Amino acid sequence: MTDHDKEHDHARTFQPDHQEPTSDSARVGLALRELLIEAGHYTAEEEQEVIAAMQGASPENGGRIVARAWIDAAYKERLLGDGASAIRELGFELEPYEFTVMENTDSVHNVIVCTLCSCYPRSLLGMSPAWYKSKDYRSRVVREPRSVLAEFGVELSDNIDVRVHDSTAELRYMILPQRPAGTDDWSEEQLAALITRDSLIGTQRVLRSE
Amino acid sequence: MSKSWGPHDIGGQEGGPIDLSEHDTAHWEWQIDAMVRLALSKGLISDFAELRDGIEQLTQEDYDSCTYYERWAKSLAFALISRGVISEQQLADQIDTVRARQEAGSPT
Amino acid sequence: MTAPLFSVGQSVRIVDRTPRVHHRVPAYAKGQVGVIERVCRLHGEPEKFIRGDGKPTQRLYRVRIAQNGLWDNYAGSDGDDLDIEIFEHWLEPME
Numbered sequence: 001m002t003d004h005d006k007e008h009d010h011a012r013t014f015q016p017d018h019q020e021p022t023s024d025s026a027r028v029g030l031a032l033r034e035l036l037i038e039a040g041h042y043t044a045e046e047e048q049e050v051i052a053a054m055q056g057a058s059p060e061n062g063g064r065i066v067a068r069a070w071i072d073a074a075y076k077e078r079l080l081g082d083g084a085s086a087i088r089e090l091g092f093e094l095e096p097y098e099f100t101v102m103e104n105t106d107s108v109h110n111v112i113v114c115t116l117c118s119c120y121p122r123s124l125l126g127m128s129p130a131w132y133k134s135k136d137y138r139s140r141v142v143r144e145p146r147s148v149l150a151e152f153g154v155e156l157s158d159n160i161d162v163r164v165h166d167s168t169a170e171l172r173y174m175i176l177p178q179r180p181a182g183t184d185d186w187s188e189e190q191l192a193a194l195i196t197r198d199s200l201i202g203t204q205r206v207l208r209s210e
Numbered sequence: 211m212s213k214s215w216g217p218h219d220i221g222g223q224e225g226g227p228i229d230l231s232e233h234d235t236a237h238w239e240w241q242i243d244a245m246v247r248l249a250l251s252k253g254l255i256s257d258f259a260e261l262r263d264g265i266e267q268l269t270q271e272d273y274d275s276c277t278y279y280e281r282w283a284k285s286l287a288f289a290l291i292s293r294g295v296i297s298e299q300q301l302a303d304q305i306d307t308v309r310a311r312q313e314a315g316s317p318t
Numbered sequence: 319m320t321a322p323l324f325s326v327g328q329s330v331r332i333v334d335r336t337p338r339v340h341h342r343v344p345a346y347a348k349g350q351v352g353v354i355e356r357v358c359r360l361h362g363e364p365e366k367f368i369r370g371d372g373k374p375t376q377r378l379y380r381v382r383i384a385q386n387g388l389w390d391n392y393a394g395s396d397g398d399d400l401d402i403e404i405f406e407h408w409l410e411p412m413e
Contacts, residue, residue, distance in 0.1 A: 029286075144394075219345050
């Protein structure tokens with residue numbers, strides 16, 4: 001490759017406004033990216049489109065689904081019976097994964113993990129939190145869910161059972177939190193705004209209506 | 211309990227307090243994520259399982275010392291070299307280029 | 319469409335083996351007994367994906383395992399459980 005070519009490719013791939021990591025391992029990723037773009041496997045524009053789409057996803061998507069289920073009992077039934085079809089009604093798609101919703105009740109609290117890697121329904125909940133990907137969470141929440149939940153501020157009495165869901169294969173999960181008291185006359189938008197990322201994963205149980 | 215199959219197979223093992231701090235995803239991390247998705251959509255690799263497999267074959271030391279996106283990058287590199295999309299030498303040379311650029315500081 | 323071998327409520331054991339290829343059964347679950355909680359769809363076997371065979375030919379299930387049976391000195395309620403996705407070829411019926 002001539003010096004001119006190198007400069008040209010460098011200009012296409014280098015982004016002076018963003019901090020680059022300098023660990024050996026991260027350099028593997030940076031180098032790989034530059035090679036693939038320079039070889040024409042994808043373009044910086046395509047990269048930007050993919051990033052924009054990922055950044056557009058947030059827990060607000062999950063919040064919309066939950067609010068609809070709270071307002072519409074028949075929708076809730078469809079959501080719990082076949083999550084993949086139900087979210088399509090709201091314009092969401094998670095194929096080929098089986099989207100599965102778990103309902104919190106007075107007697108059951110659900111929490112999600114992927115012990116083997118960090119599977120997570122990103123297009124519905126946005127980027128997973130760092131703790132969800134951590135070894136400490138992945139190793140401990142299956143074995144001692146109550147003490148892990150306590151670290152998140154979730155205290156559960158003995159008459160509430162804890163159910164852990166390990167996302168080991170092709171299902172992707174979201175929790176349907178309990179609707180807080182005092183919200184009977186709230187609009188769907190107001191309800192959706194209440195819902196937090198952690199309540200959709202299961203590391204928060206009580207949602208504030210204040 | 212059955213023996214753990216790899217550095218990733220950690221459910222039920224001992225662990226410490228959960229670090230609850232939030233970390234914004236860095237720009238380079240979005241780029242790694244996008245690269246993985248594009249490698250799949252462009253058919254450079256055929257399935258996400260290939261990437262999980264690569265991560266599972268990291269040494270314990272690599273697995274523990276690398277961050278989440280560093281693991282994905284290493285796994286994708288391994289998969290693409292195995293498939294002949296790039297060569298080990300090309301990658302090594304490009305890593306040198308990246309290092310040289312970083313050590314020289316930002317260009318004007 | 320292949321009919322599922324197992325049905326909801328059936329007791330099953332998760333096979334305890336370690337193939338030398340990518341598989342998605344955590345060590346803690348191998349050899350454990352649980353109950354089929356849900357019959358899921360057909361998907362590709364993780365063991366076959368890396369050979370480029372991702373055809374959705376294997377039935378997936380959710381298996382519910384009681385936590386107090388899974389761990390020594392489990393700290394929680396007797397009603398606590400753990401649900402995990404396991405493919406049909408990893409399950410055996412319990413008599």
